[in-house]
Amino acid sequence: MQGPLIDTLARQGVTRRTFMKYCATLASMMALPPAAGRAMAEAMAAAPAAARRPSVIWLPFQECTGCTESITRSHSPSIEGLIFDAISLDYQETLMAAAGHQAEEALHTAMRENAGKYLLVIDGSIPLGLDGAYSCIAGKSNLEALKEAAQGAAAIVAMGSCAAFGGIPKANPNPTGAVSVSDIIKDKPIINIPGCPPIPVVMTGVLAHFLTFGSLPELDSKGRPKAFYGETIHDRCYRRPFYDQGKFAHTFDDEGARNGWCLFELGCKGPVTHNACATVKWNGGTSWPVESGHGCLGCSEPDFWDGGGFYKALSMPADPLKMGAAAAVVGAAAGVALSFANRGKKSAAKSAHETTTLADLEK
Amino acid sequence: MNDMQFLTWVRGTGLDIAVSIFVLGVLWRLFEIYSLGRKADLAAPRDTPGASGWHTIFRRSIPPQGMVKKSPVSYIGGYTFHIGLAIVVFLFAPHILLIKNLTGLSWPALPSQFIDLVTVVTMAAMVVVLADRINKPVKRYLSTFGDWFTWTLTFLPLLTGWLAVQHLLLPYTVMLALHILSVELLLIFLPFTKLFHAFTVFGSRWYLGKINGHKGVAV
Amino acid sequence: MSASLEKGVRVLKEVIDAPIASYFNSCVHCGLCAEACLFYTETGDPKYTPIHKLEPMRRLYEQEYTLLGRLGKLVGLSKPVTDDELEAWKELVYNSCTLCGRCSAVCPVGNDIVYMVTKFREGMSASGHAPEGIIGAVNRTVTIGSPMGVKLPAVKAQMKHVEEDYGIPIPLDAEGAEYMVMLSSMEIINFPEYLAAIAKIMKQAGKTWTLCSTAFEATNAGYQIGNSDLARVLVMRIVDGAEKLKVKTVISPECGHAYSALRWNGANVVGRPFTFKVQHIIEVLGEFQEQGLLKTEGFETDRLTFHDPCQLARRGGVIKQQRNLMNMVAKNFVEMPDAGYMNWCCGGGGGASAIEEGEELRLEAFKKKKSQLDAVKPDRLVTACANCRIVLEEGLEHYQMDIPVVGLTEMIAEHIPDQTAENGA
Amino acid sequence: MPLDAIPIVVINPSENSAAADRGLSGNAPVLLREIAQLTGRLLDSGEASAIDLRALPLTPADLDWLRETLGRGQVAATLEAEGESTLTETVCPGVWWVTHHNENGAVASEFIEVTFVPELLKAHPDDVRIGLEHLELLISDLS
Amino acid sequence: MSTAQRIVVDPITRIEGHLRIEAETDASGKITSAYSAGTMVRGIEIILRGRDPRDAWAFAQRICGVCTLVHGLASVRSVEDALHRSIPSYSIPQNAELIRNLMIAAQYVHDHVMHFYHLHALDWVDVVSALKADPKATSALAQSISSYPKSSPGYFAEVQKKVQTFVEQGQLGIFANAYWGHPAYKLPPEANLMAVAHYLEALAWQRDVVKLHAIFGGKNPHPNFVVGGVPSAISVHTAAENKVGGQSGTAVNMVGLQTVQNVIKQMRDFVDQVYVPDTLAIASFYKEWGGIGDTGGNFLSFGDMPMKSFWDTDSYLIPRGVILDKDISKIHPIDLDADNEIQEFINHSWYKYSQGDDQGLHPFKGETELNYTGPKPPYEHLDVEQKYSWLKSPRWQGKSMEVGPLARVLLMYANTECGAHRQTKELVDYTLQTLDVPVTALFSTLGRTAARTLESKVLADSMQGMFDQLMANIKAGDVRTFNDQYWDPSTWPRHMHGVGLLEAPRGGLSHWINIDDGKISNYQAVVPSTWNAGPRDTLGQPGAYEAALQHNHVMHDPKQPLEILRTIHSFDPCLACAVHVTDPDGEELVRVKVK
Structure with missing residues (x-):
């Protein structure tokens, strides 16, 4: 195992053993076979150390800053590790020192100097209503800012469900006409990292992959990296055996809830949610939503906000059935009407009855 | 429409439409059928214990002597798939939850591995029954489009449900949506095809039992 | 649509009721009824599948009494019923159905197919699609008084003959008798021993009984052809006779369909409950046996088996009595396979025996009975239905099987000790 | 309040000891066969292999069962690198239980390695070379 | 600066969201008027209509990812309040209240520390200057103010080396183009280095302490x-x-509770050993900011941390009330239901009221109809005479209020009879004494920042008591955490309304919900930043940001709006902003691109 990166790491006090361990763990997290850890270690070690840290530009649109907050919770690599050692975070409104036009200038400088090479990270959706006036930065609509920044980007990371799929602003009735990045940008590679917010290690892992290999990881049909979004929460959930045994929590504080039984009945969307929470967990492996007792909201899936209610089991109706009662009335009415028609017909036949005589037997 | 929207649609509007048509159809058809009425039987009854409509509803669930040997596939296949269907439909936890939501009634579920096994057995039984329908002259002779159609309507929910649980062929979300959709198709067509026997079978047996019970024959 | 077809359709509309609607909706085309029908099992032709015999009526039901059927008819998806079709179905509804009810006994959804066939026959007969043979029988019954053309003088001759042979008087038109005994014309012509047997038994039991000069014929061809109007005419003769003589009980003879026609259908076709009881002779014998009024001596020693008439056993609920009676007089009584409730039909019930053109099919179907008999190889075959007896004899002869057929009542009577001496003393 | 002051609150009286109630999914025993197969391969061809325990649908009870069944052998090594890693040989020599913890002590990944000596324990030639240089420096210091 | 100026600074960074402020300076560079505008709207209140009230918290929570739990919890409380108003017996288990309190308190401490080091500090700390520091002297400084163990010369040398490498590479990333070397930076290099080191420490610390939220949430x-x-x-x-084998069923097991205990200790240690000493040390160099950024002296707090029940305001740790005109001797009660107390105005907001835009609406009768009348983007500036913000203007009895740590600390300071608040009084008095500033210095940018620090200590200390109570309950066998009575909306009265109040780190938060037939019929969130950052009202009264900026701000160099950032950041804004500075005559002068 040799190469500039490993040498750089060695200088920073990272031993080869540490690095191998890191790769093994990363491979495990990315659901790759154990042998891939070693392969990855060798590939990463052999990758030429960049002369410059690659430029990353992060633009916030219709967002809540949860995605930024989430990435600051990243344990390995840590946010400071990324900023100091791996990337040059040239624009990030929540973290950057400069403001106003200084910030704008930093943005334009980075875009100019790294044209064609920078990684563009977007969080938040883009409103198309009112010519974009629903969300403006420096008097400029998000749409305009996105198009401008996308031009020189090597690839775009749509960070969080809003950027990836439209997220909460797009929830019914979508008052601002919010759309996702991929609804607008068609000519650049886009990698979606959905989640509300995404798991920090997924964000940093994907960034690390892009920086190490210079390419996007394998994506699924929704533009998500397969390594993290390849399986459903339900598949990897530690409570899955209880589902299989038919043991369910019926409320948030019954025997089942305390025993950690399956939360399907309480509306868990784990079965239809592709994400890595169950394996990677949150906040340094402390816990994750299902482990703490609340069902999965399904936050890494498109339009999960309109998925029929967070406490409705997947096998339950998404909306209360509105027409059932009316249908019953109509059905009963139709049935009664038909009954009368039929009985009428029958009694008509009866009253028209002509006694059969012997002669009638012969046609 | 993406897969989540598809799923939400089938769980929402789609289900609403299907259940409505089902309820409407069932009520309409039940009225249509049973309002035709029956004349009172004026013959003096012969009272024999055990000869009544109610008894027949249950008694007809047991094959008459010698018949299993005559048509083993119809009986074993038919019973397996009906019992299997009942187990899968009524004892799988997510289904119970749906029933609870719609009716407020619930009961304990069976482990899903068991349900899984039952599903496979049920599907196998259905395939056997289908093969029997194709091979047996009488069944082939009697079969109409409706028979092939209703077989498909019944088989699809099992197949899609099983595929969804096993994560085969399509992503779970899509498969689950297809599963629910197939159930909705089943619900929609049930009142208007021979699947309606699910309701009339009780009436038919009751009448048989009642009419024959009047004669003192326990059928 | 011809006037007759119109009439047939109207009659069908009249008779289709909730059970029929329920049955048609319940059928899943499982084909199990075919397995129960001897016309299918012996020919292997799926057209003899019982439920298929009702196809025109099913379509008519849907077209008349279901909304979707009406729409289907409107847009041409469902073809109207035609005379040609009914003519084609004649063979299925009459020749190949004896109303034996085995199909109804096995149908898993509980369809009473016989019930449906009897209703379908109403329409078939009203539209002129009944077979010649049964029409003739009806004609004779209505006009002459019996399907075989037997008239009162013939009966009186028989009475005289029995009185002479046995020394027991045969009462005629005896008002206030407890029992009024009916005969089937077959018994009058072919099995005169029956009347003697009744006389002996009644005497031993000490019961009063009578024949009725205006109502001696039990056979109801109107019921067999499926026409309630004509059946009513025939039932009314009996009702009038019984009420005139003020009897308590009318005894249906050894004839299955006569029993069904009077016991279960009679009140319904006349439209009011009877003022008297109706019993099959086997039921009466069973009662006598239970009450100790029947005493026999000696036993038959040869190998005997019993053929259950469908209308008596499966459709009439009388199964135990005949066995108790058999055991009373037979040492070597064996049961055929499927005997009792699930016994196979002789192949000639429900009027089928009257259809000349159906003979070939009947004989084909008789193979079933043949195989049943082959299984037990009896010396003699006992039954309790004159019609069965004739059909069985025909079949046995055709297949060159040397098994005599006897009536149960007569066999019992033979074991009743001679009463002439006692009484004469 | 110290945590050990908390009494054990029995929420569920134990019902029976059926496998399902202990949370066993039934997936663990299958693994033993796979491990045996891999051990055979190690003997035949010298090829080492690993099973990522996190990639399998194992419940904590499954893992406990597996750990108990495989037992602890004679060798155990601890690696201090971005959190502790433990490499423990099971009672089946050549079958190692490897647990990587992160800096916060949480389990980051867990493997069963079938190998004579886990790769991670071996010193890398480059490191050995550096060590040699260091040794030579030490020796030269002696004179 | 020789002429009046109009400055556009957009975006304001190191905040949550998108805020825009317009201000005018006179010839001396002093701000005479300022306008604050929210420039992003998502319409979450509109999206919430018609939904299941039990789902509302998840939507509301996404109002802000920094405050991250407060909107969720306020939403939950609003539904519970609606139930409680209709069904007075409805209650929440005490364990749930305790767990919620622990989560809120952890949020305060986490958020305040992150705000101080990562959002606010760069207004006061010159990162580049840290390169000039002597690590040994830095070590001596650190050890003189705190017993924090990471204070060796080697430690600071390493941090310095890291920054050095970073700067030498020529890629400053998030530190690029900032105001390094600005004369308003007054810290000596050693203090700057210490702060930079703690900037990094705090990043690592915050990652760990949120584990408390991960355990419970x-x-x-x-x-x-x-x-x-x-x-x-x-x-x-x-x-x-x-039943699960190696670990208990949920995250709240022995291991999880031990983690919570560790986090509480970690929080208290960091606040005591790093945050409080750093605040005092840095503040001592910026005492003049004790006279800048006064909002006018009206403060509002809804109160929070119920020790018994949300509906038992007497059991609150943080009291409820209003202070008017800096008179802390009189606490005015708040009538939540009075139509003329809490109202929202929209004269300068891009909304429409059905009964005319001049009136104020009580949130229960609130309306949210978007009505954008601003310029079509891209635009240079907003017309501040008309509507200019996506924020509404909340008022209490028609008065503009400041909410947030300062409001809370003042209310606790004024409530010294209560034992818990003696600590606050002692802390405040100690701080004023240490910095040698008058009590009036509290009503300022400095006071606001200091209040945040002091409040963090009060709350971090209170967490141990909450945790002990939770443990005592568990010990006594009470593990109830959820009341499933009335869980199903079909069991609810047909018409309900309620308000969920919460003191968010940034100030008083209220979610107002109307529920008809089990569905949300109206939802109004009056958030702290609406109180603070809202635009002018019908009477032309400025919001808190606007008022603070109009108080004693002299721009050293309008091209480098550090002064504006200091005051705006002292509120810890929770949206995206912009600042316009226009001539007092309204005449547009030279448009200066601030570079």
């Missing part, structure tokens, strides 16, 4: 809640009875 950001309690069932078993 499953994750952070955006932990989970549930109407009726908390979703985290307490799972305390013996190993033998443990």
Whole structure:
């Protein structure tokens, strides 16, 4: 195992053993076979150390800053590790020192100097209503800012469900006409990292992959990296055996809830949610939503906000059935009407009855 | 429409439409059928214990002597798939939850591995029954489009449900949506095809039992 | 649509009721009824599948009494019923159905197919699609008084003959008798021993009984052809006779369909409950046996088996009595396979025996009975239905099987000790 | 309040000891066969292999069962690198239980390695070379 | 600066969201008027209509990812309040209240520390200057103010080396183009280095302390809640009875509770040993900011941390009330239901009221109809005479209010009879004494920042008591965390309304919900930043940001709006902003691109 990166790491006090361990763990997290850890270690070690840290530009649109907050919770690599050692975070409104036009200038400088090479990270959706006036930065609509920044980007990371799929602003009735990045940008590679917010290690892992290999990881049909979004929460959930045994929590504080039984009945969307929470967990492996007792909201899936209610089991109706009662009335009415028609017909036949005589037997 | 929207649609509007048509159809058809009425039987009854409509509803669930040997596939296949269907439909936890939501009634579920096994057995039984329908002259002779159609309507929910649980062929979300959709198709067509026997079978047996019970024959 | 077809359709509309609607909706085309029908099992032709015999009526039901059927008819998806079709179905509804009810006994959804066939026959007969043979029988019954053309003088001759042979008087038109005994014309012509047997038994039991000069014929061809109007005419003769003589009980003879026609259908076709009881002779014998009024001596020693008439056993609920009676007089009584409730039909019930053109099919179907008999190889075959007896004899002869057929009542009577001496003393 | 002051609150009286109630999914025993197969391969061809325990649908009870069944052998090594890693040989020599913890002590990944000596324990030639240089420096210091 | 100026600074960074402020300076560079505008709207109140009220918290929570739990919890409380108003027996288990309190308190401490080091500090700390520091002297400085163990010369040398490497590479990243070397930076290099070191320390620390949220809520950001309690069932078993094997059923097991205990200790240690000493040390160099950024002296707090029940305001740790005109001797009560107390105005907001835009609406009768009348983007500036913000203008009895740590600390300071608040008084007095500033210095940018620090200490200390109570309950066998009575909306009265109040780190938060037939019919969130950052009202009264900026701000160099950032950041804004500075005559002068 040799190469500039490993040498750089060695200088920073990272031993080869540490690095191998890191790769093994990363491979495990990315659901790759154990042998891939070693392969990855060798590939990463052999990758030429960049002369410059690659430029990353992060633009916030219709967002809540949860995605930024989430990435600051990243344990390995840590946010400071990324900023100091791996990337040059040239624009990030929540973290950057400069403001106003200084910030704008930093943005334009980075875009100019790294044209064609920078990684563009977007969080938040883009409103198309009112010519974009629903969300403006420096008097400029998000749409305009996105198009401008996308031009020189090597690839775009749509960070969080809003950027990836439209997220909460797009929830019914979508008052601002919010759309996702991929609804607008068609000519650049886009990698979606959905989640509300995404798991920090997924964000940093994907960034690390892009920086190490210079390419996007394998994506699924929704533009998500397969390594993290390849399986459903339900598949990897530690409570899955209880589902299989038919043991369910019926409320948030019954025997089942305390025993950690399956939360399907309480509306868990784990079965239809592709994400890595169950394996990677949150906040340094402390816990994750299902482990703490609340069902999965399904936050890494498109339009999960309109998925029929967070406490409705997947096998339950998404909306209360509105027409059932009316249908019953109509059905009963139709049935009664038909009954009368039929009985009428029958009694008509009866009253028209002509006694059969012997002669009638012969046609 | 993406897969989540598809799923939400089938769980929402789609289900609403299907259940409505089902309820409407069932009520309409039940009225249509049973309002035709029956004349009172004026013959003096012969009272024999055990000869009544109610008894027949249950008694007809047991094959008459010698018949299993005559048509083993119809009986074993038919019973397996009906019992299997009942187990899968009524004892799988997510289904119970749906029933609870719609009716407020619930009961304990069976482990899903068991349900899984039952599903496979049920599907196998259905395939056997289908093969029997194709091979047996009488069944082939009697079969109409409706028979092939209703077989498909019944088989699809099992197949899609099983595929969804096993994560085969399509992503779970899509498969689950297809599963629910197939159930909705089943619900929609049930009142208007021979699947309606699910309701009339009780009436038919009751009448048989009642009419024959009047004669003192326990059928 | 011809006037007759119109009439047939109207009659069908009249008779289709909730059970029929329920049955048609319940059928899943499982084909199990075919397995129960001897016309299918012996020919292997799926057209003899019982439920298929009702196809025109099913379509008519849907077209008349279901909304979707009406729409289907409107847009041409469902073809109207035609005379040609009914003519084609004649063979299925009459020749190949004896109303034996085995199909109804096995149908898993509980369809009473016989019930449906009897209703379908109403329409078939009203539209002129009944077979010649049964029409003739009806004609004779209505006009002459019996399907075989037997008239009162013939009966009186028989009475005289029995009185002479046995020394027991045969009462005629005896008002206030407890029992009024009916005969089937077959018994009058072919099995005169029956009347003697009744006389002996009644005497031993000490019961009063009578024949009725205006109502001696039990056979109801109107019921067999499926026409309630004509059946009513025939039932009314009996009702009038019984009420005139003020009897308590009318005894249906050894004839299955006569029993069904009077016991279960009679009140319904006349439209009011009877003022008297109706019993099959086997039921009466069973009662006598239970009450100790029947005493026999000696036993038959040869190998005997019993053929259950469908209308008596499966459709009439009388199964135990005949066995108790058999055991009373037979040492070597064996049961055929499927005997009792699930016994196979002789192949000639429900009027089928009257259809000349159906003979070939009947004989084909008789193979079933043949195989049943082959299984037990009896010396003699006992039954309790004159019609069965004739059909069985025909079949046995055709297949060159040397098994005599006897009536149960007569066999019992033979074991009743001679009463002439006692009484004469 | 110290945590050990908390009494054990029995929420569920134990019902029976059926496998399902202990949370066993039934997936663990299958693994033993796979491990045996891999051990055979190690003997035949010298090829080492690993099973990522996190990639399998194992419940904590499954893992406990597996750990108990495989037992602890004679060798155990601890690696201090971005959190502790433990490499423990099971009672089946050549079958190692490897647990990587992160800096916060949480389990980051867990493997069963079938190998004579886990790769991670071996010193890398480059490191050995550096060590040699260091040794030579030490020796030269002696004179 | 020789002429009046109009400055456009957009975006304001190191905040949550998108805020725009317009201000005017006179010839001396002094701000005469300022306008604050929210430039992003998502319409979450509109999106919430017609939904299941039990789902509302998840939507509301996404109002902000920094405050991350407060909107969720306020939403949950609003539904519970609606139930409680209709069904007075409806209550929440005490364990749930305690767990919620622990989560809120952890949010305060986490958020305040992150705000101080990562959002606010760069206004006061010159990162580049840290390169000139002597690590040994830095070590001596650090040890003189605190017993924090990471204070060796080697430690600071390493940090310095890291920054050095970083700067030498020529890629400053998030530190690029900032105001390094600006004369308003007054810290000596050693203090700057110490602050930079703690900037990095705090990043690592905050990652760990949010584990408390992960234990109870499953994750952070955006932990989970549930109407009726908390979703985290307490799972305390013996190993033998443990159904899952190696670990207990939920995250709230022995291991999880131990983690919570560790986090509490970690929080207290960091606040005591780093945050408080740093605040005092840095503040001592910026005492003049004790006279800048006064909002006018009206403060409002809804109160929070119920020790018994949300509906028992007497059991609150943080009191409820209003202070008017800096008169802390008189606490005015708040009538939540009075139509003329809490109102929202929209004269300068891009909304429309059905009964005319001049009136103020009580949130229960609130309306949210978007009505953008601003310029079509791209635009240079907003017309501040007309509507200019997506924020509404909340008022109490028609008066503009400041909400947030300063408001709370003042209310606690004024409530010294209560034992818990003696600590606050002592802390405030100690701080004023240490910095040698008058009590009036509290009503300022400096006071606001200091209040945040002091409040963090009060709350971090209070957490141990909450945790002990929770443990005592568990010990006594009470593990209830959720009330499932009335969980099903079909059991609810047909018409309900309620308000969920919460003191968010940034100030008083209220979610107002109307429920008809089990569905949300109206939802109004009056958030702290609406109180603070809202535009002018019908009477032309400025919002808190606007008022503060109009108080004693002299721009050293309008091209480098450090002064504006200091005051705006002292509120810890929770949206995206912009600042316009226009001539007092309204005449547009030279448009200066601030570079």
